[in-house]
Amino acid sequence: MAETNAPVTSPDVLPAALPLMFTYRDMVMGDGFLAEVQAINGRALCVTEPNGEVWMYGVNPGGMAASGVDLESAHAAFRRAFSEVLVDFMLESRSFAEFERTVSAFFEQTNAAFEADWLRAVDVVRAQNVTIGLLPKMSAEAARAIRVASHAVPRAIDNIPQAQAQIAA
């Protein structure tokens, strides 16, 4: 008899929709200041499209997406795109306060349609105990936050970017 709730381990084959959470840290240079952006427990849905493309659709932030040939490259593209969007927001901001408002609003903006898909995908992860290689899991209910801080001087630790992704479960 098959073991109930045995993990569905798919190191090479992704589920059609995989709910992800991510935490990123970026340093963005402004005019006369450094902005540290910590995106905590953002949400994205990794979808394998019928043509084989792997897409990461932002849920929070809900206004961006990126693609790759597999989960790793799609996430790398999404991570890179997020950093680039921060730079573009800084280029249009006339002050730190404006940058903070723009970034916070962008991150908190939920893509409701993809959120519905994300929540359904969480149900599948839970029901089928989906695992993907060594990708860790995170509670889908973990609190989300965006922190934007201004720094007058750079620090050595600012050289170290942060990018973590987990399966929402």
Added chain:
Amino acid sequence: MPHVTSLLDVWRMLEECAPGHVRRPSKHVWIVRYDGRTAVVPLGPHGRRVDPDIETGHIRSLVRAFGIESCARQILELN
């Protein structure tokens, strides 16, 4: 082969489905704003060409972000 959409077709769709939207090119992306929401679309290969092809997944994200998917699907092939 990725599914792509002409950026000009995307703009035409937004004129109809997101009237009053504002868009501006930045260093890496087009920043598009509508109804208090923001979405970004890549500039396209080789930067800011006039009518590049954009991978359709970006457009799926944009129309869902703006809540205009049903209107957009009447104008563009988004699958």
